[in-house]
Amino acid sequence: QAKNEGRNRFKYFSEELTRAARERIDIEIRLRQAIELGELRVFFQPQVDVETGEILAAEALVRWQTATGETVLPTRFIPIAEETGLITAIGNWVLRETCRQGREWLDAGLPPLRLAVNLSPQQFLHSDIRAEVTKTLRETGFPAHLLELELTESALMKREKEAIQILHNLHDLGVHLAIDDFGTGYSSLAYLKLLPLDVLKIDRSFIEDIPHHTDDMEITATIIAMAKNLRMRVIAEGVETAEQLAFLKTRQCDLYQGFLTSAPLCALEFSAFLAAYRRERSQPAA
Ligand code: C2E
Ligand code: MG
Ligand code: MG
Ligand code: MG
Secondary structure (H helix, E strand, C coil): CHHHHHHHHHHHHHHHHHHHHHHHHHHHHHHHHHHHHCCEEEEEEEEEECCCCCEEEEEEEEEEECCCCCEECHHHHHHHHHHHCCHHHHHHHHHHHHHHHHHHHHHCCCCCCEEEEECCHHHHHHCCHHHHHHHHHHHHCCCHHHEEEEEEHHHHHHCHHHHHHHHHHHHHCCCEEEEEEECCCCCCHHHHHHCCCCEEEECHHHHCCCCCCHHHHHHHHHHHHHHHHCCCEEEEECCCCHHHHHHHHHCCCCEEECCCCCCCEEHHHHHHHHHHHHHHHHCCCC
16 A cells, blocks of 8 residues: 555655656757847836936846747746857847847937846856956947846855956956845845945845735845945836835835836837837826
C-alpha cells in the first residue's frame, strides 16, 4: 500500500518534471528564433509624479507575441533566457527598440519622457554593456539623460567590485541608474551608499497590502525616507488603488507606477493614452 503510494507519487513527480523540462526546451528553441522573426515587442508603462499626477517617464517591458497570437509574459521566458545566455541579445534588442521609439516620439514633438530599460544580471556583468549603450545612443540619437537603466539588487550583489566599476562606467555616459525590486535582496546601506544610483524602486510586494498591513506601511515609509537621505528619486511599483497612492503622497514618495494609472501598453496605445491623459488634465474639471 505505502509502497504503491510512493511509486505513484514518484511517477507523478517525474511526469511533472518531464512536462516542465519539455516546456523549458520548447520555449528555449522558439525564443532563439523570436528575435529574428520579429516576435518581440516593447510595451511601456507610465511612471507618474505622485504630487502632480504628471506622467514623467515610462518603463519599457518586453513581450513576446508568437506567430499563433499568444502573448508570453517575461516572467515565463526571461529566466530561461538568462540561463541560456539569450538574454543579452534580447536585452540589447529591447534597449535599441526603446531608444528608437523614444527618438521617434521626440521627433513627433512629444514632451520628453525618460525611458527606463531593465538590464539582466548576465547582460550587466558579462557583456560589454557600456559599449552597447554608447553605440545604441549614438545610432538612435536618443539623449543619454532620458535613458534610465534598471538593475536588480541581485545583479549588484553578485560581484560587488566589478558591479561598482560597471555602474560608474555607465553613469559617466550620463544615463540614470535605478535599483529595481528594492527590498527583496540583502543589500546593505553601507553598500548602497557606494553606488552611483539615481533611483530606487520599491518592490511591489511592499505596496500590495497597503493600507491593510501596517508592517508593510512602516517598511515602505522607511525605504522612502532612506532613499531621500541618499538623495535618490524613489518610485513605488505596483500601485493599484487610490488608498495606496494616498499613503505614498503622505510619505512624499516621488513617483509611482501601476495599474491605477495604466498597465503596460504597446507604443501606439501608449502614445494615445498619453495624449488623452494630458488632454483630460489640461481641462479644468467641470
Ligand atoms: P519589473 O522590472 O519589476 O517590472 C514590473 C512588473 O510589474 C511588470 O511585469 C509590470 O507589468 C508589473 N506591474 C506593473 N504595475 C503593476 C500593478 O499595479 N500590479 C501588478 N500586479 N503588476 C504590475 P512584467 O512586464 O510581466 O515583467 C516582469 C519582470 O520581467 C520585470 O519586473 C523584469 O524583471 C522582467 N523584465 C521585463 N522586461 C524585461 C527586459 O526587457 N529585460 C529584462 N532583463 N527583464 C525584463
Ligand atoms: Mg523594472
Ligand atoms: Mg521592478
Ligand atoms: Mg518587481
